[in-house]
Amino acid sequence: MAEPKHGTKPIVIEETVGKKAYCQCGLSAKLPYCDGAHSRENTQCKPIVVEVEAAGTKAICQCHQSGNLPWCDGTHSRLPQA
Template identity: 60%
Template sequence: MADPRHGRGPIEIYETPGKKAYCTCGWSASLPYCDGAHNRMETGLKSCKVEIAEAGPRWVCQCHRTGTPPWCDGSHERA
């Protein structure tokens, strides 16, 4: 399998309340949201589903090392 399309730093977004599915494979055409690319690319991964209670800024992990998925915890700086 080829390397994902994204970098290692987080994606900063202003998130709105509701149920969300975030990409964990890096192949989504609508990063940071999942579009099912993990199935098409046969990555063996699943999306990270969360419910957002309050609107506000969020940093979505792209290095896949965070201990708080889908949110960045700075692990990319220690990699």
């Protein structure tokens, strides 16, 4: 299986309103969005699909430890450094 491309810090974007699928396997070429890589690479991951109701700056969690997935809640800053 390919190595995940994401790190352990959030990806901060200017998000638009609408249905979004955020990558959880880390293999997407379109991070933070899903591009179907989880299926192509036979991972057990699935994207988190949410309806974004308000446009604006969003921090998408990449460490997978947030208590408010898919959004970053700052947990990454308290994780041990690799």
